[in-house]
Amino acid sequence: MVADRAIARTNTAPNGRRRAARSARWGAAALITMAAATAAHAAETPDLRGAWIEIDDGASVVRRGGPFEHFDRSGDDASFVNPGRFTLTVERQEAAAFAGTWASTARADPMVGVVARDGRTLMLADDNGPMQGRILDDGDLEICRALADATRMMATCRVLRRAP
Numbered sequence: 001m002v003a004d005r006a007i008a009r010t011n012t013a014p015n016g017r018r019r020a021a022r023s024a025r026w027g028a029a030a031l032i033t034m035a036a037a038t039a040a041h042a043a044e045t046p047d048l049r050g051a052w053i054e055i056d057d058g059a060s061v062v063r064r065g066g067p068f069e070h071f072d073r074s075g076d077d078a079s080f081v082n083p084g085r086f087t088l089t090v091e092r093q094e095a096a097a098f099a100g101t102w103a104s105t106a107r108a109d110p111m112v113g114v115v116a117r118d119g120r121t122l123m124l125a126d127d128n129g130p131m132q133g134r135i136l137d138d139g140d141l142e143i144c145r146a147l148a149d150a151t152r153m154m155a156t157c158r159v160l161r162r163a164p
Helices: 002-010 015-041
Strands: 050-054 060-065 075-079 087-094 097-103 108-115 121-126 129-135 141-148 152-162
Touching: 121 141
Parallel strands: none
Antiparallel strands: 050 087, 050 152, 060 075, 060 152, 087 097, 097 108, 108 121, 121 129, 129 141, 141 152
8 A cells, every 4th residue: 555655656746747857858868969979970971083093913803704894704714813903983972972983904884882871881883783892091992892693703802092
């Protein structure tokens, strides 16, 4: 009986209303704090406009089969030779989205991409399919891709540096 009266007292006005108002204020404060922390955590979108050139012949590349649009057939055995360098040219960028070309000495493909909210992860696509990338600590780009169909397969990661 005493416990029932204590429960009834906490759920009635004015104590019950004050407690509900205090809970609502704390809930609102928590939401505002979480929103501010999320906004502060989102990284600034980098400006990628310009040409990015592959910086060395040591790209990690393995190919089998072919033909490949940018390079000759590699044969039925796995080939670990980098057949040539690529250039990424970002011609236009609006906020996190960008467009340009992905080119070798043999041809240039139209390309589109976006920078993820972390400000470092890249998702790209050209007419051959998707690529993934990231902005490295030194500002270079690492772009990776894997392709496969009935007659060919390839996996590669290349490091590109902004042209002077």
